[in-house]
Structure formats: structure tokens, C-alpha cells
Amino acid sequence: MKKDSIRQTLESLGIPDDLPDVVLEPSTEWSRARARRIENMTRKRARKGLSVANRTKVLTLAIFLVFLAVVGYGAASAGWQQILTYIPGFGIRPMEEEARVLAQPLSVEEDGWLLQVSGVHATAANTTVNLRMRPPEGHRLAPNDKRVSDRLVHRPTLMVEGMTLEPNSLSMAFGQEWVARIDFPPLPSDAYTVQLTIPEELGRHWNVEMALEVAKAEDVFWHSHMLADIPVAVGTLVTDQEVVVTVQVRLSDTPALTQLGFSSLGFSECRQENMSNPPDVHPSVERRELALPVRLLVGEERIVPRWCEGYVQGDVRYLEYRFALDGEAAVELVLEVPALVMVEPLSTQFIVPVAASGSIQLDKSVSWGDHTLILTHSERREKSVRIYLEQPDDAAYPLVELDIKTLSPPEVTGSSYTTDRETGRVMFLELPIDDPVQEVRLQLSRPHWLVEERYRIELAR
Amino acid sequence: MTADETKLYQQLRAGSETALAQVIGHFGPVVYALTKKVLGPAAEADVEECVSETFWRVWQRIDQYDPNRSTLRTFILMHAKYAALDGRRYSRRSRDKDPCFLPQAAPPMVDTEERQRVQHALDSLSTLDKKIIYLRYYLDQSIKVIAKEMELSESAVETRLWRSRQKLRVLLDESEERGLVT
Structure with missing residues (x-):
């Protein structure tokens, strides 16, 4: 019970019998005429079996039937079969005609340097190759390395059936490694083996052979959710070895400030070691790259993605996560989605009384923008002062990190700690003050908020 | 459930449109x-539609109603709440442009004892x-709207909610331990 929010508890109980008496004024607007109108509308629906919610489905079906009639059942059926596919490195997406993809991810190591080809997507229009190059452990990419990479003096090429294909365009991102997405002209229609050559790049010559196969339609299930105010579509695909989750966010549906968090998505990526960090201080928040770290919970066990990647298609931002998961015949998973929401910087000031020793009950609330902090108590410690606070369960965006400094005593910088990792709503502020002050005047500010929403998705395996 | 409600329920189950009209008139x-x-500020037609x-949902799902768990009024109000929340969401999203946003289903109701415990x-x-x-x-009103309606500051509403939640937690935990049924 303690872990459940009150909202969940109350929700599951349905509507209390006395709710109308407590909350609702008797409607003076109800009339016989209105009753008759509603009765007629309801009767019509009851006869047609058509609800507002079903209208969309019916409309979709109608459009599909018209489509069938226009293009013919055979073609439509084929199109339907090809509607979705999963392409590693490109995510779950509508299937292109005659798409070929990398049969197996490739990794080649040389002198501690690692070249990975994470995905290939070849259509009649073009061929895209995703790759990344990681230096040996301890080696940091020198500015010179970056400069060379940036220019890519020696451009990668594709060799296929005796032809050499030069890249049309190349996009890159840097970090501890460099990541590239390279667009080439289309491959010959019968080519299933291609050689990728990266001559003399970063002092190394890479030559890898890539096997391609025809992309297959997959059993992708789509779920739709509201993430705070952001509508997201979540596609899940379960294979024998992994669970692939693709979160799709349409920028035009996203509040303007939050768009900042998504707009920077290009080649944002994270590896397992990044994702194993606690969710409340996710490194991607710092880098503002990956806006939606996603975890899966299997029972009590939290599983971090072994791979995740962001990519862009027009107005839509995709975030793809791949979780290694095998063993169970059937599992029930909880998908957690904490989202970075960029909002205006905010700051507030308030005074907190401090005891000479021990603690003082505060039970005081502080309004901060659209939010409220409940200051529960302050505590005098040996060399510091702690101020405990909670955020209401129904706060839209729980705070996870605060910038804290004091105005009195002057210029003491504090830190915030989340004590309740489950919800992130219980915190204390630690201020290194050992003077015998009776009160502290605080200024809080924060660069961003984190939103955390959870929902359950059942995955049959 | 009163005798009238029982009768209405049985007639609804039998598919009687007369019973539907009576239910509309009554509830x-x-x-x-x-x-x-x-719904908040909404056109009259939208409210009526909702x-x-x-x-319509009650008519369609009357088979799901269990008279041993709740009154017919509770069942209807539960559907009213979710229909209204769906309506509000549809109007906010404008727009039916994304068919992904399907209406949320009313959650399954818990048993009567649990309801009584929470009601208590x-x-x-x-x-x-x-x-x-x-x-x-229950009505999913924003703090701002509640504050305005109750003529309180938003901060006061937050604080009252927080205190109420604390109190409910304690009471529910206690009654759970004692197995209290009132």
C-alpha cells in the first residue's frame, strides 16, 4: 500500500457512492428536452453499435477498404504484409520496397580499435550504412583525430560487383568514439555481399565484407501513451534473443520547450555502461542527447538496454532500445519512461529555521512555478544542515536535481539527494554549514526537470 | 441496489430500449x-455527446456490471468519468488526428470490502x-481549477492534498493490518 500512490489506490476502487453529493451541485441544466436529445443520440448509437471511440476505427477500416478497392486486393495484401519491419540501427519503421538489411552486426578489432557496422538499409533509392569506431581503452580521441575524422579525407567506399560506390553524404557525431551514418547510391538489385572500405582513416585501413538479406515483416506491436503532455507511440518487438523497443515522438505534437530535448537527437547513442547509471542522474541528461532512457522491469529485476540509439526521420524522432532477454517462455514487463523535459530555468528563495541541535518540524509548502515543495523538517548535523522536502505525488514533473546556494549565510553551495529512488519525490538538501545559524535563506534553481511515467506492456514470447 | 435499480439492470441486460431511456432519465x-x-469549459453539444x-458504454457493457460489487449508479458514474476524460483528451489532442490515442478503459473494480475500507x-x-x-x-481537476473553485491558494490546495494523503495512508495501513471492515 505504501508504495502505491493514492491515485492508483483510489482509481481501482471506482467512483465512491457519495462523490456526486460531495462534489457536484445538482445540475440545473438538465431538462426534458436535453434528456430526449441524449436519449435519441444514445439509441442511434446503440442501434448502430458505433461509439465515438469506434468511429476512428471504422474510418480507418473504411479508408483501408477503399484502398483495397482502388489498388486491388493482391497488391494491398502484399503492402499490408510489408507494413513494418525492424532494422537494427534504423528501428521499427514502415518497410520500404525491396529493402535489404545487414544479416548480422559486424565488429572488427585491430590494435584495440573497434569498428562496428551496426546497420545497413539498402533500398531502390539509396543505401545507408551506420558505423562507429571506438579507440582502445584509455585512448581519447585527440583533436587531430577529430579533425581528420571531421574532414574524412579518405572517404569510405562500397565495393559491389566490381563497382565502387562513393558516398553521397556523411553525418558524424563525436564523443568517446565517433559515429557515422553514410548514404551511398543504391546497390544493384541482386547484390547481397558488399565490401565496405575505409582507407587510412585514423591511421588504420578497414576492409569489411557485409552480408545482406531481404528485410522481413515483423510482429511489431504498437502502444500509444501520453508521457506528461507528450504523445508517444511505442513499438515493441520480441525475438528469441531480445526485446526491441522503439519510442516514436512527433515534434509537432511536442510542447515547444520539450522539443529542444528531442531536436538534438541525431546519432545520440548510449551503451550499457551508460544506461546502468541510476535513472535520476542519467548521463544523457547532461549530454542532452538521449531524451528518453527506457528500462524494462521483469518482476523485481531491472534490465538496462544493451544498445540504444536515436535517429531522425522528418518531423519524427525515433529512439530505439534493444534489451537482451532470453529464457522465459512468457514474461510480463513494465516499461518505465523517464523523459527529459526542458523548461524555463526557475529559481525561488525561502527561509528555513534551523535548530541549535536536532531537528525542527517545518510542514510548510513552497510554491515554485507550477510546482509545490513540501518542506518537512530541517536537521542540524555535525558539520552541515539538512533540509528535507517532498514533492506531492501528483506533481507533474518531480525534481531530481537542484542547484542550491545560500544567500544567508552567504554563498554556501549545497547538494540535493534523492532518498526515494522509486519515485524520486523525497529529497534532502545538504548544506555544509557549521556556524550556529538560526535560519538559512536559500535560493534554489534547476536547469531541467525529469518526468517519469510508467506503464505496463505485456510481451508474449 | 434498490428494487428499481435491479429491475432496470435486468431490463438493460435483456436489451430493452425503454430501460435505456429510463436510465438516462434517472441518472x-x-x-x-x-x-x-x-470537461470544463466545453460546448453544450460536446457535453451531450459525452x-x-x-x-452507450453502459448499454454495451452492462454484462460487465456485478451487482454484488457496486451499485448501478457507481457503475454508471465510473463510465461517465472515463467517457468524460476520453472526451477531454480528444478535444485537447484535437482532433482525432492520431488514432493511436484510444480511449482508456475503466479499471476493474475491487471488491466491496476493499471499497468500504477506503470509503471509511x-x-x-x-x-x-x-x-x-x-x-x-476522481475528476482529474488541475490544482489551479480546484484552487479557484474552493477559493484557496494553489499552495493551500497542495498542502491539504498532501496532508490528506498522509492521513489516508496511515488509516489504510492501519485498517489493512487490523482487517477492519466497517
Whole structure:
């Protein structure tokens, strides 16, 4: 019970019998005429079996039937079969005609340097190759390395059936490694083996052979959710070895400030070691790259993605996560989605009384923008002062990190700690003050908020 | 459930449109008031559409109603709430442009004992706090709207909600331990 929010508890109980008496004024607007109108509308629906919610489905079906009639059942059926596919490195997406993809991810190591080809997507229009190059452990990419990479003096090429294909365009991102997405002209229609050559790049010559196969339609299930105010579509695909989750966010549906968090998505990526960090201080928040770290919970066990990647298609931002998961015949998973929401910087000031020793009950609330902090108590410690606070369960965006400094005593910088990792709503502020002050005047500010929403998705395996 | 409600329920199950009209006449005012409250400022036609949706859902799902668990009124109000929340969401999203946003289903109701236990805890709150809890958690009103309606500051509403939740937690934990059924 303690872990459940009150909202969940109350929700599951349905509507209390006395709710109308407590909350609702008797409607003076109800009339016989209105009753008759509603009765007629309801009767019509009851006869047609058509609800507002079903209208969309019916409309979709109608459009599909018209489509069938226009293009013919055979073609439509084929199109339907090809509607979705999963392409590693490109995510779950509508299937292109005659798409070929990398049969197996490739990794080649040389002198501690690692070249990975994470995905290939070849259509009649073009061929895209995703790759990344990681230096040996301890080696940091020198500015010179970056400069060379940036220019890519020696451009990668594709060799296929005796032809050499030069890249049309190349996009890159840097970090501890460099990541590239390279667009080439289309491959010959019968080519299933291609050689990728990266001559003399970063002092190394890479030559890898890539096997391609025809992309297959997959059993992708789509779920739709509201993430705070952001509508997201979540596609899940379960294979024998992994669970692939693709979160799709349409920028035009996203509040303007939050768009900042998504707009920077290009080649944002994270590896397992990044994702194993606690969710409340996710490194991607710092880098503002990956806006939606996603975890899966299997029972009590939290599983971090072994791979995740962001990519862009027009107005839509995709975030793809791949979780290694095998063993169970059937599992029930909880998908957690904490989202970075960029909002205006905010700051507030308030005074907190401090005891000479021990603690003082505060039970005081502080309004901060659209939010409220409940200051529960302050505590005098040996060399510091702690101020405990909670955020209401129904706060839209729980705070996870605060910038804290004091105005009195002057210029003491504090830190915030989340004590309740489950919800992130219980915190204390630690201020290194050992003077015998009776009160502290605080200024809080924060660069961003984190939103955390959870929902359950059942995955049959 | 009263004898009248039992009769209405049986007739609804049998597919009687006359019973549907009686249900609308009987529960219409309270469903209308609740829908209007959840929808907020909405056109009259939208409210009526939503009320009609509620009764349509009741008509469609009357088989799911269990008279041993709740009254017919509770069952109808539950559907009214969810129909209204769906309506509000549709109007916010404008627009039906994304068919992904399917209506949310009403959650399954828990058993009568549990309901009584929670109702008992809710009854221990002051009328004002209870009203705030209902507005916030059942009708999904924003803090701002509640503050305006109750003529309180938003901060006061937050604080009252917080205190009420603490109190409910304690009461529910205690009653769970004692197995209290009132």
C-alpha cells in the first residue's frame, strides 16, 4: 500500500457512492428536452453499435477498404504484409520496397580499435550504412583525430560487383568514439555481399565484407501513451534473443520547450555502461542527447538496454532500445519512461529555521512555478544542515536535481539527494554549514526537470 | 441496489430500449453534472455527446456490471468519468488526428470490502479535504481549477492534498493490518 500512490489506490476502487453529493451541485441544466436529445443520440448509437471511440476505427477500416478497392486486393495484401519491419540501427519503421538489411552486426578489432557496422538499409533509392569506431581503452580521441575524422579525407567506399560506390553524404557525431551514418547510391538489385572500405582513416585501413538479406515483416506491436503532455507511440518487438523497443515522438505534437530535448537527437547513442547509471542522474541528461532512457522491469529485476540509439526521420524522432532477454517462455514487463523535459530555468528563495541541535518540524509548502515543495523538517548535523522536502505525488514533473546556494549565510553551495529512488519525490538538501545559524535563506534553481511515467506492456514470447 | 435499480439492470441486460431511456432519465442529471465538471469549459453539444457516449458504454457493457460489487449508479458514474476524460483528451489532442490515442478503459473494480475500507478512510477526512481529494483524483481537476473553485491558494490546495494523503495512508495501513471492515 505504501508504495502505491493514492491515485492508483483510489482509481481501482471506482467512483465512491457519495462523490456526486460531495462534489457536484445538482445540475440545473438538465431538462426534458436535453434528456430526449441524449436519449435519441444514445439509441442511434446503440442501434448502430458505433461509439465515438469506434468511429476512428471504422474510418480507418473504411479508408483501408477503399484502398483495397482502388489498388486491388493482391497488391494491398502484399503492402499490408510489408507494413513494418525492424532494422537494427534504423528501428521499427514502415518497410520500404525491396529493402535489404545487414544479416548480422559486424565488429572488427585491430590494435584495440573497434569498428562496428551496426546497420545497413539498402533500398531502390539509396543505401545507408551506420558505423562507429571506438579507440582502445584509455585512448581519447585527440583533436587531430577529430579533425581528420571531421574532414574524412579518405572517404569510405562500397565495393559491389566490381563497382565502387562513393558516398553521397556523411553525418558524424563525436564523443568517446565517433559515429557515422553514410548514404551511398543504391546497390544493384541482386547484390547481397558488399565490401565496405575505409582507407587510412585514423591511421588504420578497414576492409569489411557485409552480408545482406531481404528485410522481413515483423510482429511489431504498437502502444500509444501520453508521457506528461507528450504523445508517444511505442513499438515493441520480441525475438528469441531480445526485446526491441522503439519510442516514436512527433515534434509537432511536442510542447515547444520539450522539443529542444528531442531536436538534438541525431546519432545520440548510449551503451550499457551508460544506461546502468541510476535513472535520476542519467548521463544523457547532461549530454542532452538521449531524451528518453527506457528500462524494462521483469518482476523485481531491472534490465538496462544493451544498445540504444536515436535517429531522425522528418518531423519524427525515433529512439530505439534493444534489451537482451532470453529464457522465459512468457514474461510480463513494465516499461518505465523517464523523459527529459526542458523548461524555463526557475529559481525561488525561502527561509528555513534551523535548530541549535536536532531537528525542527517545518510542514510548510513552497510554491515554485507550477510546482509545490513540501518542506518537512530541517536537521542540524555535525558539520552541515539538512533540509528535507517532498514533492506531492501528483506533481507533474518531480525534481531530481537542484542547484542550491545560500544567500544567508552567504554563498554556501549545497547538494540535493534523492532518498526515494522509486519515485524520486523525497529529497534532502545538504548544506555544509557549521556556524550556529538560526535560519538559512536559500535560493534554489534547476536547469531541467525529469518526468517519469510508467506503464505496463505485456510481451508474449 | 434498490428494487428499481435491479429491475432496470435486468431490463438493460435483456436489451430493452425503454430501460435505456429510463436510465438516462434517472441518472442523466448526475452524469451530466459530472461530465461537465470533467470537461470544463466545453460546448453544450460536446457535453451531450459525452453523456450519450456514457450511456452507450453502459448499454454495451452492462454484462460487465456485478451487482454484488457496486451499485448501478457507481457503475454508471465510473463510465461517465472515463467517457468524460476520453472526451477531454480528444478535444485537447484535437482532433482525432492520431488514432493511436484510444480511449482508456475503466479499471476493474475491487471488491466491496476493499471499497468500504477506503470509503471509511475517506469519510474520516473533513468535507473540504474530501471534496479536494474527489476533485483531484476522481475528476482529474488541475490544482489551479480546484484552487479557484474552493477559493484557496494553489499552495493551500497542495498542502491539504498532501496532508490528506498522509492521513489516508496511515488509516489504510492501519485498517489493512487490523482487517477492519466497517
